[in-house]
Amino acid sequence: MYKLIKKEGTARRGQFETVHGTVQTPAFMNVATAAAIKGGLSAFDLKDNHCQVMLCNTYHLHLRPSDEVVKALGGLHKMTRWDGPILTDSGGFQVFSLSKLRKITEEGVTFSSHLDGHRIFMGPEESMRIQANLGSTIAMAFDECVENPAEYAYSKASCERTARWLQRCKNEMTRIKESGEAVNPDQLLFGINQGCCFEDLRIEHMKQIAEMDLDGYAIGGLAVGEPKEEMYRIISAVEPHMPSDKIRYLMGVGTPGNIIESVARGVDLFDCVMPSRNARHGHLFTWSGIINIKNAKYALDESPVDTECDCECCKNFSRAYMRHLFKADEMLGMRLAVIHNLHFYNTLLQRIRDALDDGTFEQFHDKYVDLLDTRI
């Protein structure tokens, strides 16, 4: 359950209690789509790098190894050896990202598997059943993430359908818990706000789902191509209508600057593939801006990736060595890079919490909001 500790303006410092531990917020969840952090990291690496919540994906795990197998293995926690909170994404984002391979109806969505093309049907009930089998701490409602830009009429219809799907999610989760078949009987459910970039749709939808007494509220469908000013505008429009006694999660966001700006607008929880994916591609976050470790200028640079960082990579190795590992295509380079970026993001959120505790978040914001997103 969410407990607000302190506010600075709209920004919130709080904590979120779950059966798998308490999350200090604002927090960043580390993405482990297929129950592993891409780049070769395990749950133990996440622990070492101050990760609070691991995020896994319903769709991917349903395909492989299948949620029945995960259930047979005792659930995600036992399988991955991660003992903290796990949030499972519902598969809703794949409605968006697999857009060329899908068909949406009131019942749900028919996908083509990205692995072998076979047809898969997933609706609210299927998503809830899969997430129950996975045994995550937090299940996300099955929603439609509408692409941007979108027609108003389509956004409205989609939004209303997502609201109906949410009720079905809630009903199905209740049914599963009552049946005694859930891997985690205390599994929480978060609802997801949609409405594209239309403030009235967003607000109306938010008011509607706020009445459903869910365990947390997410803002979805942002950072999908719209300018960041649009994203901030929507967050600020929706925020006053989000229950203040519930945790708020901005899905799929974002850059360090996006996170700082969104915390300022009242968001508590984030996730993003950016730190891990960009790390695999050689883009590393530092407290002075973003570097591309593959650039020739680092060939003889013996300084660490970031002098302020105390991750395994920065404590032990030079930029020159990291560049070499990337150019030589050595797995170690990628692993160290992912460790560094996740450590950076988790530290970023720690510093944000510290600033909120000290009442100095505004200064922190002004110093870092642009700096951290700058390519150097």
Add this chain to the structure above:
RNA sequence: GGGAGAAUUCCAGAGCGGCCAAAUGGGGCAGACUGUAAAUCUGUUGUCUUCGACUUCGGUGGUUCGAAUCCACCUUCUCCCA
């Protein structure tokens, strides 16, 4: 000693008279990435200030309106026979 073949832009390797500054890989340089179909994708890679111009395909001559492509010789390398 005799014979056969080959030399192409950073590398490998196409090209075999004009559509060639020269395919395709690799390498190099750079860019993108926001609830992960992503260890992926894109651009660029002779010189000059863009259109365009200029100098390139071992070397030197030659044939031709035109040569990386044909001819002669030279150089180097590979292979075969002694």
